[in-house]
Amino acid sequence: MAGRVKTALILGASRGIGKQIALTFAENGYKVCVAAKTTESTPKLPGSVHDVANEIVEKGGDAFPIRCDVRFENDISNTVSRCMQQFGRIDVAVYNAGAISWKEVAETPLRSWDLMNQINARGAYCLVDNVLPHMLEKKHGRLILVAPPIYNRFFKGKTPYAMTKVAATVLVHGLANELVGSGVTISALWPATVIKSHVTEVRKLPPSFMRKPTIFADACLEIAQEKSEILNGKALIDEDYLRTKGVTDFSKYRCDPKQDPLRMMPQEFPCLIVKEEIDDPPVKSRI
Template sequence: MALGNGKVALVIGASRGMGRQIAIDLAKNGYSVVVAAKSTSDAQSAAAPFPPDPNSPQSTISTVEREIVETGGRATAIPVDVRDQASVQKLVDRTIETYGRLDVLVYNSGAIWWASVEDTPVKRFQLMQRVNPEGLYGAVFAALPHLKKSSSSSSSPSGGVGGGGRIVVVSPPIYSRFFRGKTAYAMGKVGMSVLTKGLAMDLERQGLKDMAITSLWPAVAIESAATRRLTLSNPSEARDLRKPAIFSAAVLAVLRAPVSSVNGLLELDEDFLRSDAGGRVTDFSGYSVVPGAQPRRIMPATLPDLTVAEQDDEGKRMDSAKTEGRAKL
């Protein structure tokens, strides 16, 4: 049976690069896929080459939908502006109207600006916060009721392989070097990882044993529109790049893994694939953009454990939703 047999995945940030690859591979594995982003186009235009360069502006959710459908998969392109919660809610509502359920949410949308604080204008900082942590929070908030329904109706055994209601976030493990030279960007991305940790605790406390949220991040730089610009000026840089397929493979491995091994996990794509839960993959040579190259790892070999000795000793827990009622915003 295919991994996603009868299930529905929503991939936000699916027009190019990693998001496109994730959407295509989910469809190949039996998921009906909603591909979402801001960019749309006339995917049926006879004048445009097809499929377009996956790292070019010509690759849109419209062309990704066509790629999936023409290879026998099910896909629907729905535009979204993650800075607008009404747009995000409409996206989730249309997903349910179209397919009747939602089982997987992948949040790949991202705004990038790597510079020092003094070289990061406030408007650029605000854009990154709106697209990165705020966009993720809004998507999760809108999707959670439907992901919970998926979990409760899942035919998988509690905590078993492939269970219902999965969220995968593109955000990093938390460690000090990540902040260097890109503080404003790191503030948002680390905030996304904090959401992963916190929501995982919520799910456990609520006894939702078939639900999980996981953060993944590349161990090696991935070929994308951003890295393409670097390699155009210095072609040798391509030796340090991997194809987006490695990240997509890690996403699929997370969805196959038992909830207990991935809920709240902040992990690197390569490291997860090497693990027992990820399939014990050891040969990554096929993912190199330049055949025979050994791309340089950009992430630490070991990462800090965020738990503390008195992990469960927090005193009396406050719940504003119960003491003051749910906020009506």
């Protein structure tokens, strides 16, 4: 694949982390499909797929915008089809779309859980279901889901939300078994600290609490460019993964130039593998 221009599909790319992922990939030579629900920027909700695509093109990159409401299967399948028609292949697909409500079970009506599940879990599965056949045919591809490692503290006080996000992590761990040797990998990525976004601006979070979204985008790019299958099935943390790639100075990612934000994620995570798994027969490959 040396010398060939690569392509990336980013879902949830109209602002914040998703926008920065799209910009970072474009800056590194990728053709980018910028997909999200927002097609018009407003004072209440600034940023749109057109704004991001135009910014990429103005900087000399190659991008096109498409409206995609991840609650609907037709939107996702149409987005993947359009991306394939435009670029001929999808080397990387990042699922950054998300709905968030950090409330306890007693405070979360079913309709709120349904919305989070539609966007966080079902949408992620739908993207994978639509992109995977193309990647398997090419025997190459990187799937990246914005999802957390699985550990008990993550569930506390936000169980309904956690259910829908961890579902995507289970998809990463489970599908990885089926992808061994295929040339296609799936990984989860989650931030170590709060990342600056439209939500943090609305809530007026102090800069000292946050990092810039460039740290998350840089980690995505490194995952995408990994030539081996070593990251298949891994639930990664942006800072920790970048350290394995030789990054030691994270000051450029600070929102407050004088201070690193507090880490919100644990330093270590539990292993999910049981000893009986060692003797399990290999999963039958789809290849």
